[in-house]
Amino acid sequence: MQAIADMPIEIARHVRVLLCDIDDTLTNEGRLPACAYAALERLTQAGIAVVPITGRPAGWCDMIARLWPVAGVVGENGAFYFAYNENARRMRRVFAIEDSQRTLDREKLQKIRARVLAEVSGAAVSADQLYREADLAIDFSEDVPLLPVAHIDRIKRIFEEEGAVAKISSIHVNGWYGAYDKLTMARRFAAEILDLDIDRDRDRVVFVGDSPNDAPMFGFFPHACGVANVLQFRGRIEAEPAYVTVREGGHGFVEVADRILDARGGRDAA
Template sequence: MAASLIGVFADIDDTLTTDGRLPAASYAALERLHEAGLFVAPITGRPAGWCDMVARFWPVTGVVGENGAFYFAYDEAERRMRRAFFASDAERADNRIRLDAIGQRILAEVRGAAISADQLYREADLAIDFCEDVAPLGKADIARIKAIFEEAGAVAKISSIHVNGWFGDYDKLSMSRRFAAEILGIDLDAQKYRIAFVGDSPNDAPMFGFFPNSCGVANVLDFIGEMEAEPAFVAARTGGQGFVEIVETILSAHGRSGNEMQREGADAR
């Protein structure tokens, strides 16, 4: 099946990254996929501010951010960023007031939790940090954070570092569908067998369940039994190394290994 793939969707945190850093090998893997003619798009919980940079500077076709709140895609020919949001500006402003109140409740009830350091750059959701810049919380505390969101009527998803909450009937998959139609010009339901998704945590479950060629880096095993859907394939290695392993499998099936493509690039220079 890997030989028929036309593109790769991938989470960022603890999928492309290792211990909070983006290794050169992960970035090179994205570039090799792009150079091989496959579309590449991060599907992440990270904020709009980060996603603008990713869409503009990384070798990607676009990015879905804040767990499906929007997509950004940079049009090089027109030199402009295409942005599409699930909710209107007014709806997002109203939702922010409600989310801020939820955030204050979480901080009051769950000792050690914190508003994510990247919250300032978010457009649509609230991110509660449980291990990125704070001492790791236990699973019971993480579950309590999720429950507080849900008691207030919000949607909540657990990533490898945050609990993200928002108002709106969307997730990573729903915005990926829209991104595929409007930017890639494809019907995601019809083409799902030709696209791989790579992820690592419970907020990736909608993608794991949808794509037959869903892949997890090895740290996804920490969440087995806790997700609504699990990946069809799990790499032997964790984080960025696991992502590189999966990309090598894809490129080999396409008849071009990562090493071969690196040599071609060096020869061209």
Template sequence: MRIVTEMPEAVAGAVIGVFTDIDDTLTTEGRLPAAAYAALERLYDAGLFVAPITGRPAGWCDMVARFWPVTGVVGENGAFYFSYDAETRKMRRAFFAGDAERAANRKRLDAVGRRILAEVPGAAISADQLYREADLAIDFCEDVEPLPREAVRRIKAIFEAEGAVAKVSSIHVNGWFGDYDKLSMTRRFAAEVLGLDLDAEKDRIVFCGDSPNDAPMFGFFPNACGVANVRDFAGEMEAEPAYVALARGGEGFVEIAERILSTQGEW
């Protein structure tokens, strides 16, 4: 991983959009700094598309798509995308699975959740679970005392033993039934909302992230960037970002945005 200031001017100047994780990428210690939100707004106002790609729930994503300076949002690790059209005052919602399939999956996930709570002391259902449409989030450090990494691995293993997909973020282990992830829904969002072939344009798009559940995005985008806390997971990710900020969390995102914005219009 190279320091983000080493991103070549030709690369930074050619960027047409930014995808970004939220937790511990835009946020710092669980809060969204004004500087990080301002960086989002500056990118958007510069004419770049901006879209959070997050594990957070549908309830949160509706607000993000409606009120933040973004083109849309991919939520619950790829279960859906939302994009709000301010002119028509309509929210566009696209899900990987239909209503009936999500309802059936919810019953299966509820059973998995009961098993995890019984077998992993200290784990808890995430506080934002009520607002989720498609997955189950197990909290291992957001609103509970931080669990050891062995316990986090155990949570992930239980999901997988029950036939679910499981991904570890900086705060939750998210599990779901369905053949999707952040990248697959981002590809669909790019085609249907942005009118872009993601495979053809990936060199001109920056993804920003911080943790193992971002690995599919790090591996796909040649110019992906990590905030400094991505180094906490060194050796635990299937792919790492090409560039890394010096600062952690939201302050690191500001570094990345400033590198991109400093070159816009020059190439």
């Protein structure tokens, strides 16, 4: 991983889309700092399409798509995307799996829920589970004391033993049924909302993340960036970002935004 300051100006100048995780990428200790939100707005005002790609639930994503200065949001690790058309005052909601199958999958996830709570001491169902459409989120650090790595890995194995996909974020283990992830839905969002082929034009896209569930994005985008806290996952992440910031979380995200905006002719006064 190279320092974000070493991202070549010609690469930063040609960025047209910025994809980013939310928890511990835009946030610091669970809070969204004003500087990170301002960076989203500055990027959008500069003509860069900003799209959060998150493990957070549909309920959160509806609000983000409506209220944040973003082009849309991919949620629940790729289960769907939401994009709000301000002129039409209409939300576009696209899911990877049809409604009837999601209902069946949620029933299967209940078995996993029971196993995790019975077999992993200290784990809890995430507080935002009620607002989810497609996955089960197990909390290992957000609203419970941080669990040992062995416990976190055990949660992931339980999902996999039951035939589900499982990914570890900085706060949750998320599991679901279906052949999708952050990258597959980001590809679909780019094609259908941004009219962009990310396989052809991946050099014009930067992804910013912080944890193991961002590995598909880190591995796909050649100019992916990690905020500094990604370094804690060295050795436990399948693919690393090309660049890393000095600071953690939202403050690190601002470093990425500044590098891109400076390359385009300077930041605004914000």
